[in-house]
Amino acid sequence: MKAFLIAAVAVASVTLAGAAQASEALAKEKGCTACHDVDKKKMGPALKDIAAKYKGKADAEAMLVTKVSTGKGHPKVKANEAETATLVKWILAM
Ligand code: HEC
Incomplete structure (x- = not known):
């Protein structure tokens, strides 16, 4: 039972890390990282700063997906x- 639990936890953490890596690759592929870095300000704010700014705001995800994908108020x-929804979820989880 204990071995099973350890195995289950290991699988869960690999899956989570895999999802984060996939999102990071998507951010590169879509050019987000040309203007955003995870923890440094470039042309756009650091992604961690964006996450901090919207922490605990329930409607932030929908608002940011609309803002970024329609290009209103964002390049x-x-x-x-x-894809933008995946990226915004990844950013807000930082
Ligand atoms: C040409 C440069 C550029 C690119 C490319 C870019 N961004 Fe941005 N981004 C900015 C700037 C500048 C801001 C700050 C001004 C603003 O809030 O729109 C910003 C802000 C944001 C914000 C916070 C908006 C807010 O209201 O606080 C999010 C989320 C975001 N970007 C996500 C993305 C994602 C996801 C991508 C890739 C699909 C991306 N950005 C690509 C320049 C860029």
Whole structure:
């Protein structure tokens, strides 16, 4: 039972790390990282600062997906709405 639990926890953490890595790769592929770094300000704010700014705001995710994917109040991006949603979730979880 104990061995099973350890195995389950190991699988869960690999899955989480894998998802974060996939999102990071997507951010690179879509050009987000040209203007955003995880913890340094570039042309755009550091992604960790964005996460901190919206911490605990329930409507932040929907608002940011709309803002970034429609290009209103944010430079136009190559990511579609679904990809932007994945990226915004990843950013807000930092
Ligand atoms: C051409 C440069 C540029 C690119 C490319 C870019 N951003 Fe930004 N981003 C900015 C700037 C500048 C700001 C700060 C001004 C603002 O809030 O719009 C910003 C702000 C943001 C914010 C916070 C908005 C807010 O209201 O606080 C999010 C979330 C974001 N970017 C996500 C993304 C994602 C996801 C991508 C890739 C699909 C991306 N950005 C690509 C320049 C860029």
